Amino acid sequence: MYARRGPRLLAPLLTLALFATACAAGDSGGGDAPAGGAGFPLTVRNCGTDVTFDAPPERIALLESAPVTILHGLGVLDRAVLRAGAFPEEYYDAGTNAAIAGIESLGEDLDESGHLQISRETIIAQEPELVLGLPDGITREGLAEVGINALVQPVYCPDGVDATTFDDVYEQIELYGRIFGRTDEAATLAAGLRERETAVEESVEGRPERTAAVLYPTVGGGSGYAYGNRSMAHPQLAAAGFTNVFGDVDERVFEVTTEQLVAADPDVLVLLHVDGEPDDVKDALVTLPGADTLRAVRDDEILVQLFNFTEPPTPLSMTGLERIADRFGAGR
Known part of the structure; x- marks a missing residue:
């Protein structure tokens, strides 16, 4: 019924465009259970690949913004020795933003489709022990050749x-806790x-029961993309008390037409973006054409928020969940 677009194409565009490959949800907490007092060496599964840590990583390269809040919560953000790509201040509190500002930046060079542009040689020169995120042209195997581990979402x-x-x-937090020796x-x-x-x-x-859709509009033309039941948008809407109108689509993200959106006619809309002005996204x-017939548009029941x-x-x-509940009147 719905047009499909693979996660390989959409992930870089929709996640601050900082990585183009990733791993299975079932891998996030996998791996051998730590043995011995220190728990190392530790082997975990990531993208179907065994990744072994001889000790907690001390030098991290942040090539995506998403892990920052976990690293901060574990007290290991100070191990990030370099970063690349965009880290919007709206995501973090003042202390976290100050910490990010203190990390050496390799730039925010993105191509026209939002992909991070950075070379393998540039990353290797910084001698990280762990790279978080894999931009286009950077492979796990290429980093492993020089003894650098990589993890992706x-x-x-x-x-x-x-x-x-x-x-x-919670599984991702538990995994990072094991890797960094911060299980408590x-x-x-x-x-929390x-x-x-x-x-x-x-x-x-x-x-009262209401419906919703989470979309990634295409600024400049085209109806954009919607999120099915394999995205974080689906449980987020459910926890906020909404039924995802595209909850029967077994995809993370897929191309959606205006006609499909009008037919679904959700009560509220959550619009995601990685850059630009929220008003432009809206x-x-x-x-x-035809969007004026949507009840969410007529009632201005629209929230625009950053992708992460x-x-x-x-x-x-979780912050996004709270924003959705607050914007659309939790409990009303």
């Missing part, structure tokens, strides 16, 4: 993923997020 596996839930957030901090971080998730779910109990949707507030599954997804 489970939701972006080119082989596809199962339905996403908030458990994916990981448990504390996850517990679970409390926040429960608070939102309780706040929307008894609210205009890209509301000016589409939804995807991939991280603590930022």
Whole structure:
């Protein structure tokens, strides 16, 4: 029924465009259980590949923004020795933004389709032990040849993923806790997020049933993309008390036509973007032919927010959940 677009093409565009490959959701907490007092060497599964750590990484290259909140929560953000790409201040608190500003930046060079432009040689020259995110042209194998490990977000596996839930957030935190030897901090971080998730779910109990869609509009032409049940958007809407009108689509993200959107006619719309002005993102949707017939457009029930507030599954997804509940009147 719906046109499909593979995650390999969409992931770089939609996640601050910082990586083009990823790993399976089932891999996020996998791997051998740590043995011995220190728990190292530690082997985990990522994108179907074994990644072995002889010790907690001390030098991190951040080639995507999504892991920042986990690293901060574990108290290891100071191990990031370089970064590349965009790290919007809106995502983080003042302390985290100050920490990010102190990390050497290799630039925000993105091509016209939003891909991070950086060479393997540039990364290697900084001698990181762990790279988070894989931009175009950078492979896990190429880094492994010089002894550098790489991890990417489970939701972006080119082989596809199962339905996403908030458990994916907690599993990613647990995985990082093991890798960095911060399991207690990981448990504390996850517990706090679970409390926040429960608070939102309780706040929307008894609210009249409403529908929603999460979209990535194409600024400059085209109807854009929608998120199915394999995206973090799906459990996020459910926790906020909404039914995802595209919840029957077994895709993370897919190309959607205006006609399909009009037929679904959701009560509210959440529009995601990675750069540009929110008003331009909103205009890209509301000016589409026929969009004025959408009840969400007529009632101005639209929220525009940065992409990592939804995807991939991280603590930022919890903030995004709270933003959705606040914007659309939790409990009303």
